[in-house]
Amino acid sequence: MMQLKVMTEQLKKLTLLHGKIESEHQKESHPFCTRIRRRTWEGEDISFSKYNGISDPRMHIILFEELACSHIRDTDMLAKLFLSSLGKEAFEWFYSVENQSITSYD
Secondary structure, three states: OHHHHHHHHHHHHHHHHHHHHHHHHHHHOOOEOHHHHOOOOOOOOOOOOOEOOOOOHHHHHHHHHHHHHOOOOOHHHHHHHHHOOEOHHHHHHHOOOOOOOEOOOO
């Protein structure tokens, strides 16, 4: 009976450790590099239209930059803000991009 209790406790510890490792991996598994991911927006809210995957992507970027650039000149923040302008399909595409491969808005 004591062995079962010890094994149960070990299993709990391993499960918690596995959860922490997965959580850390999920934090690092993101198309943006760490520098961009750590940026936080402290300005006024900006309402961006969502790109739906059907309309002209160049026009979407032009409109995004017109709204965002009037508020900010920081290209790391532009990259982070751009994510909020993506609709469902484009958002899903974004998360299919290689891990930490986006290092700038350009």
